Amino acid sequence: MDVPVIFERSRPGRRGVRFDAHHDVPDVRLEDVLPSHLIRSTPLGLPEVAENDVVRHYTELSTLNYGVDTGFYPLGSCTMKYNPKINDWAASLPGFADVHPLQPDSTVQGLLKVLHALEEGLKEISGMDAVSLQPAAGAHGELTGILMIKAYLKDRGENRTTILVPDSAHGTNPATAAMAGFQVKVVPSNDRGGVDVAALRSLVDANTAGLMLTNPNTLGLFEEDIVEIADIVHQAGGLLYYDGANANAIMGRVRPGDMGFDVVHLNLHKTFSTPHGGGGPGSGPVGVKKALEPYLPYPRLMSGDDGLHWDYNRGKSIGKVRSFFGNVGVLVRAYAYLRSHGAEGLKAVSETAVLNANYLRQQLSDAYHTPYQRTVKHEFVLSLTPQKNRGARALDVAKRIIDYGFYPPTVYFPLVVEEALMVEPTETESKETLDRFVEAMQAINREIDESPELLHEAPHQTVVRRFDEATAARHPILTWTQLQQEG
Numbered sequence: 001m002d003v004p005v006i007f008e009r010s011r012p013g014r015r016g017v018r019f020d021a022h023h024d025v026p027d028v029r030l031e032d033v034l035p036s037h038l039i040r041s042t043p044l045g046l047p048e049v050a051e052n053d054v055v056r057h058y059t060e061l062s063t064l065n066y067g068v069d070t071g072f073y074p075l076g077s078c079t080m081k082y083n084p085k086i087n088d089w090a091a092s093l094p095g096f097a098d099v100h101p102l103q104p105d106s107t108v109q110g111l112l113k114v115l116h117a118l119e120e121g122l123k124e125i126s127g128m129d130a131v132s133l134q135p136a137a138g139a140h141g142e143l144t145g146i147l148m149i150k151a152y153l154k155d156r157g158e159n160r161t162t163i164l165v166p167d168s169a170h171g172t173n174p175a176t177a178a179m180a181g182f183q184v185k186v187v188p189s190n191d192r193g194g195v196d197v198a199a200l201r202s203l204v205d206a207n208t209a210g211l212m213l214t215n216p217n218t219l220g221l222f223e224e225d226i227v228e229i230a231d232i233v234h235q236a237g238g239l240l241y242y243d244g245a246n247a248n249a250i251m252g253r254v255r256p257g258d259m260g261f262d263v264v265h266l267n268l269h270k271t272f273s274t275p276h277g278g279g280g281p282g283s284g285p286v287g288v289k290k291a292l293e294p295y296l297p298y299p300r301l302m303s304g305d306d307g308l309h310w311d312y313n314r315g316k317s318i319g320k321v322r323s324f325f326g327n328v329g330v331l332v333r334a335y336a337y338l339r340s341h342g343a344e345g346l347k348a349v350s351e352t353a354v355l356n357a358n359y360l361r362q363q364l365s366d367a368y369h370t371p372y373q374r375t376v377k378h379e380f381v382l383s384l385t386p387q388k389n390r391g392a393r394a395l396d397v398a399k400r401i402i403d404y405g406f407y408p409p410t411v412y413f414p415l416v417v418e419e420a421l422m423v424e425p426t427e428t429e430s431k432e433t434l435d436r437f438v439e440a441m442q443a444i445n446r447e448i449d450e451s452p453e454l455l456h457e458a459p460h461q462t463v464v465r466r467f468d469e470a471t472a473a474r475h476p477i478l479t480w481t482q483l484q485q486e487g
């Protein structure tokens with residue numbers, strides 16, 4: 001199937017809508033109302049198409065999309081689970097969707113109540129004392145959290161310069177620490193895939209501002225020595241940051257606050273069910289312990305005699321990190337998700353996420369190598385080094401799985417595993433779906449010996465075949481004009 005771009009459907013003079021001359025609207029010449037330097041000298045270059053051309057073009061394109069509403073999406077670390085439609089329904093209610101952030105607080109009390117209740121719910125789930133809903137993504141929550149740690153230490157007259165980050169952390173952790181102006185020290189893993197506690201001991205010193213821990217880590221493993229790790233860092237005078245992006249593994253079971261952590265972020269667009277991918281919108285609320293509360297971004301939601309209001313008068317706050325109050329549509333979805341599940345339902349979510357991951361890992365372990373023989377949480381990592389030695393790389397397997405109707409798992413991440421293939425089934429998938437995936441992965445493993453070219457040339461069933469990824473990244477052709485000139 002060859003789908004033309006909309007510019008190729010363009011015919012001179014073709015229109016979707018034509019306006020007759022309106023006798024009640026005066027004829028205005030651009031020259032009379034705009035300064036000449038603001039008037040275009042060349043045409044805009046829009047495609048000239050009829051209404052049905054537009055509708056058919058974009059509807060056709062939409063059928064080429066693969067998403068959680070069309071099939072299994074086991075993209076490790078990303079929690080691409082099915083998102084119940086009731087959340088979208090709630091977010092589209094006029095009291096949420098048709099209000100403006102500049103409206104007086106008194107006119108949006110219903111919305112503010114929902115945001116307040118969400119803060120309370122997230123405090124309960126994370127074990128923290130205060131929450132800000134403002135950060136727009138997980139990495140943004142990390143930056144907010146680390147800037148708060150920095151402000152807190154500075155207030156105490158301490159000039160600590162390093163943040164410790166285990167080598168199994170999510171890549172955004174060291175990036176965040178560096179962006180906030182810290183030096184990053186990498187803590188190695190032990191042979192069970194957890195933090196090497198002896199190495200951690202030797203790395204902490206009077207310069208340690210804190211530790212950022214992804215838990216479960218990117219291998220899907222829960223840190224066995226979490227209490228000891230927290231103690232070591234606290235005793236050295238550092239603070240503890242918990243990357244809680246993958247809370248679907250622990251929700252309702254354990255809480256970062258109870259494990260001794262001072263700051264946590266949650267990814268509402270993962271755990272709390274907002275459709276994501278393709279860049280947003282997301283939401284990465286941060287939770288903090290009492291000592292860090294004064295540093296939270298402003299405005300904070302406060303209750304007074306007249307109900308809830310935004311308080312901008314926060315002396316020690318690190319400032320605003322996003323316009324207005326955060327991505328409110330995502331926040332409403334998250335609240336709908338919390339309330340429609342209830343406490344027992346949320347426990348069932350994490351239980352099923354963990355059960356699905358361990359079932360899948362076990363079912364795949366005959367054909368694929370699992371480097372750490374441990375029970376995992378919400379995801380697991382395979383090493384395809386044996387497959388590579390037989391002639392097919394992790395990338396080939398990932399491309400081939402597309403032909404079987406699945407979205408490929410994450411590849412070559414985390415870096416601590418060679419030929420990594422990282423699988424996160426999520427809690428919303430049935431046993432039948434998981435079994436179909438296992439059968440496909442087993443069939444692909446046989447194909448490596450029987451017909452390796454099937455893998456090397458995969459995918460075969462898609463509109464676009466295999467990219468030249470290096471050129472695509474270094475020299476992307478993104479517009480029709482560019483394509484005409486260079487394509």
Ligand SMILES: *Cc1c(COP(=O)(O)O)cnc(C)c1O
Pocket residue numbers: 077078137138139140170172214243245246267282284
């Ligand atoms: C997804 C993820 C992040 C980053 O979240 P974004 O919303 O993509 O910025 C950080 N840490 C972990 C463990 C994640 O899985």
